[in-house]
Amino acid sequence: MSECVIPTLTSPEVVASKSVLPAGWKADLSNLKALDLTLPTTELLRRTTTRLPQDVIDAIVKGRDAEEEGSRAYNTLNDMVRNITLADGQVTPLCQDTGSIIVWVRHPFGLSQRAAKQQIRAAVAEATKRSWLRPNCVESLSGKNTGTNMDPFHEHHPAIHFEEWDKPEVEISVMQKGGGCENVGAQYRLPDASIGAGRDIKGVRKCIIDAVVKAQGQGCSPGILGVAIGGDRVTGYEKSKELILRKLGTKNPVPAMDTFEKEITNDLNTLGIGPMGYGGNTTVLGVMVEEMYRHPASFYVSISYMCWSSRRGTLTFKTNGELSFD
């Protein structure tokens, strides 16, 4: 299984032909009260669970081509590419762990968040019924699976974040975050004597290296890291996840952070952990860093690790009624 695989995704026309939305479906943003997010969100989930974003595919291919042909690292990345092509063609989940569903909704004044929550939950239930999502919501102590991907108290499964903004468009972003990579996320409280990390960018760098070495291949490397500097224990982790929505290869708007991201990415790729921890030069595909504000007494570094199968997508309801999926 070592011949070089070229990722060939189905065309936008074919993707649209498989859509759960009827042809010509339009949103009426002038009447937000009547807007039903259910079908468009179901379609968004169908796409995120079966189609990897182009920037992630490009990064995996670039990683593969930098490995020695025929090496375990090369073959593993090649199998990932093969899986990407297959999942898209068959409309089957890229990974059996379809993750915890995290949703961000940005909307103008006038949209009912309560109604939107119900509609998004209905979309998640529908995608689960169609075997696009695995039922991943279990009662903590008994382990009992609700079977629907939803908690009965409407709290955190799926996790939905709302933000009202000034724009007229409605935007929904989805992330499917698997349990394996979630488990290797880490939060550091600086100063941390155990790794010699102080309250500065050098200390942050040590946290990132330490987290990636501890993760080894467990989080399905090559990973994508979201790193929040500051915040509190909740907002830091929250930000670190949101950062993973950023496209690979895009610039950090803060020049010093952009340089830092590039340097730490190069450093991490000298660790030799490689794809799935088999050894190799491709340990991470990218690192996204943001500095937040903090309480004077607290200095957290919160790191979220996303697996190579970084399933994310954004759906925009445009003012002309059209939908755009990105």
Added chain:
Amino acid sequence: MIRLTTPITEDQIRQLKVGDEVLLNGRVVLSRDMGHKFMKEQKPEWLKPILENMVIYHCGPVVKKNADGTWSFVAAGPTTSIREEPYQADVIETYKVRGVIGKGGMGKKTSEGLQKTGAVYLHATGGAGSLLAERVKRVVDVKMLEEFGSPEAFWIIEVEDFPLVVTMDSHGGSLHEIVAQQSQERAKALMA
């Protein structure tokens, strides 16, 4: 490339070394967190004939129930194995399991269990859910589906040319230990 078909003998297992690439055929039994806790704590007898000389797969599949009542696997890659570290060695010994498929590798206790009973750890590519489901030819049976839910149940499946790499053998070898040591050394240098 080594072709293996379950049930597997101890002799076949002892010949495998870290780095060997394996194509697995035959029956495989899925089990993960709830199953391993259950096997260690309750040691159910009924699992013995199902597991003897067989291979356990750490996997919680996406499944689909067909119109005729049978099941299909839609996505079926490995889950992180290290969570079963407290249980695996006991499970291998109690049930005479010859192989464990997963991802990320396992620790010392499991390595000792592999050596003692004569078993190997086989690594599958994490996240390759669609690719690996294609190699699942049939769902033979499922146990404890009601009690555990679909991701945790004991699914008994038949696989064809399931692509794996031996990353922990029955002689104490572990690729995971080697990569961990080397990366820790490199990290020390980077952090100096």
